[in-house]
Amino acid sequence: MGGGSIFQEPVRISRRRQVRREKEEDEVDENFKSPNLEAERRRREKLHGRLMALRSHVPIVTNMTKASIVEDAITYIGELQKNVENLSERLHEMEEAPCEIAEEETDQIIKSEHETLDVKEEMKKLGIEEKVQLCKIGERKFWLKITTEKKAGIFTKFMEVMRFLGFEIIDISLTTSSGAILICSSVQILQGLCDGDSVDLEQTKEFLLEVMRSNP
Amino acid sequence: MGGGSIFQEPVRISRRRQVRREKEEDEVDENFKSPNLEAERRRREKLHGRLMALRSHVPIVTNMTKASIVEDAITYIGELQKNVENLSERLHEMEEAPCEIAEEETDQIIKSEHETLDVKEEMKKLGIEEKVQLCKIGERKFWLKITTEKKAGIFTKFMEVMRFLGFEIIDISLTTSSGAILICSSVQILQGLCDGDSVDLEQTKEFLLEVMRSNP
DNA sequence: TGGAACACGTGAGAC
DNA sequence: TGTCTCACGTGTTCC
Numbered sequence: 001m002g003g004g005s006i007f008q009e010p011v012r013i014s015r016r017r018q019v020r021r022e023k024e025e026d027e028v029d030e031n032f033k034s035p036n037l038e039a040e041r042r043r044r045e046k047l048h049g050r051l052m053a054l055r056s057h058v059p060i061v062t063n064m065t066k067a068s069i070v071e072d073a074i075t076y077i078g079e080l081q082k083n084v085e086n087l088s089e090r091l092h093e094m095e096e097a098p099c100e101i102a103e104e105e106t107d108q109i110i111k112s113e114h115e116t117l118d119v120k121e122e123m124k125k126l127g128i129e130e131k132v133q134l135c136k137i138g139e140r141k142f143w144l145k146i147t148t149e150k151k152a153g154i155f156t157k158f159m160e161v162m163r164f165l166g167f168e169i170i171d172i173s174l175t176t177s178s179g180a181i182l183i184c185s186s187v188q189i190l191q192g193l194c195d196g197d198s199v200d201l202e203q204t205k206e207f208l209l210e211v212m213r214s215n216p
Numbered sequence: 217m218g219g220g221s222i223f224q225e226p227v228r229i230s231r232r233r234q235v236r237r238e239k240e241e242d243e244v245d246e247n248f249k250s251p252n253l254e255a256e257r258r259r260r261e262k263l264h265g266r267l268m269a270l271r272s273h274v275p276i277v278t279n280m281t282k283a284s285i286v287e288d289a290i291t292y293i294g295e296l297q298k299n300v301e302n303l304s305e306r307l308h309e310m311e312e313a314p315c316e317i318a319e320e321e322t323d324q325i326i327k328s329e330h331e332t333l334d335v336k337e338e339m340k341k342l343g344i345e346e347k348v349q350l351c352k353i354g355e356r357k358f359w360l361k362i363t364t365e366k367k368a369g370i371f372t373k374f375m376e377v378m379r380f381l382g383f384e385i386i387d388i389s390l391t392t393s394s395g396a397i398l399i400c401s402s403v404q405i406l407q408g409l410c411d412g413d414s415v416d417l418e419q420t421k422e423f424l425l426e427v428m429r430s431n432p
Numbered sequence: 433t434g435g436a437a438c439a440c441g442t443g444a445g446a447c
Numbered sequence: 448t449g450t451c452t453c454a455c456g457t458g459t460t461c462c
Contacts, residue, residue, distance in 0.1 A: 036435075037456065043283075043437065044454070050286040057293045065452065067259075070266040073289055077273045080296035087303035155385070159372055169371070171391040252450075253441065259452065260439070281437065 132209045134201055137186070141170070146183040148212045150176055158183065161211050165204065166190045348425045350417055353402070357386070362399040364428045366392055374399065377427050381420065382406045 055061060055069045058076045062068055133145040148154065155174060162169060172185035271277060271285045274292045278284055349361040364370065371390060378385060388401035 035457085036437095039435070040437090040456070041454095047283045047286070048454095050283050050290070054286050054290050054293075057290055067263045067266045067452095070263070070270050070286075073293070074266070074270050074273055077270075077289070077293060077296065080293065080300060081273075083300050084296060084303065087300065087307060091303060091307055156372070156375060159375070169390065169392070171389070173387070173389040174385065175387040176385070251442085252452095255450070256441070256452085257439095264439095283437095 130209065130212060132205045132212065134205045134208070136201065140189045142167075142187050142189075144183070144185045144187055146208065146212060148181050150181050154181065154212065155183075157211065161208065162187065346425065346428055348421045348428065350421045350424070352417070356405045358383070358403050360399070360401045360403055362424065362428060364397050366397050370397065370428065371399075373427065377424065378403065
């Protein structure tokens with residue numbers, strides 16, 4: 001802001017004040033005394049160096065001033081922390097629902113709507129317990145998650161059922177782990193079948209659950 | 217680490233040196249002069265406050281000393297940057313190959329082997345161009361990626377082919393986007409079919425490509 | 433005791 | 448002009 005916006009060069013001109021000796025006894029003796037002069041010098045250099053190092057680690061620098069360096073470092077740390085938090089959260093989301101796929105600009109809406117459901121908590125205890133989750137994420141789009149027992153041909157059966165129900169599959173993800181299957185999918189009702197009030201979510205869920213439970 | 221390991225309290229005792237006036241002309245006049253005394257005081261307080269704020273933003277603090285605060289901040293920023301980089305990388309990996317699933321301890325190996333391939337670059341320009349990528353990621357496990365044109369029933373056909381080839385599907389992900397389909401999958405050869413020298417990668421790739429190209 | 437770290441007041445340069 | 452920031456040397460306090 002003000003003047004001296006750059007670090008002054010350490011002038012190091014020994015400008016030791018020359019004041020003549022006096023005959024006082026409480027007077028501040030200034031002939032030449034330096035108990036810790038050089039130590040202090042080293043300390044200052046050290047701090048200066050650290051500050052420059054800090055500055056070099058911070059991408060944006062508003063001012064060369066000491067306080068500004070520290071201030072910028074603080075804001076940068078804040079940004080980094082926020083970044084880590086966001087990335088970490090997104091990573092967890094992806095680990096728990098790997099079928100999240102960018103498609104249109106409605107992506108953000110989809111995500112936030114997912115958040116409002118208690119999907120994440122439920123997902124953690126995905127034992128062998130059979131479960132079907134279905135929620136609307138767009139005009140004709142739905143998000144679907146099925147956990148069930150690992151059975152031969154169950155995926156083919158799932159595909160058949162989706163075709164029967166008139167769902168077009170936008171994206172789908174299947175994962176098997178220790179005898180269980182997890183299916184995540186975004187689906188879309190075929191245009192001809194869209195009759196205003198759309199699908200009965202509960203009914204469809206029950207149907208899917210029943211099909212998954214039935215033995216081949 | 218030595219003495220004064222805590223910031224001294226600003227004592228503010230006006231210990232203005234009382235030196236009697238002299239009759240010299242170049243002498244440093246020390247009656248009481250303070251052109252910018254208070255401004256300097258404010259500046260120091262400011263820096264002090266910033267440093268304390270910086271300290272409060274850094275979780276681990278080895279020492280209360282000024283230089284240490286800055287030093288710790290630097291190392292912390294380094295950690296955060298590394299963290300962001302790692303998370304970002306992992307996130308991109310997941311976005312590009314969402315079928316990565318924790319199953320055994322071989323997970324790390326799978327990841328690194330994926331990296332050695334030029335999968336990532338190729339994935340970015342996934343036009344409509346048909347492509348099949350297949351690589352071995354374990355004793356009996358393979359990683360598979362197919363990009364092709366969006367055609368009705370192609371996914372069912374894919375499932376049939378995999379069954380025909382004797383591949384058990386561990387996890388699979390399908391994504392559609394503007395007329396194209398992307399399939400990522402980890403598959404495993406059924407135990408009975410594992411005959412030492414395993415599968416011919418090139419041959420299987422060609423076969424898959426041909427099937428994908430053929431019209432239904 | 434001596435080394436380390438601090439706050440202080442000051443002169444000087446930059447704008 | 449004044450105001451800002453800097454480096455400097457010092458006294459002091461804490462281990």
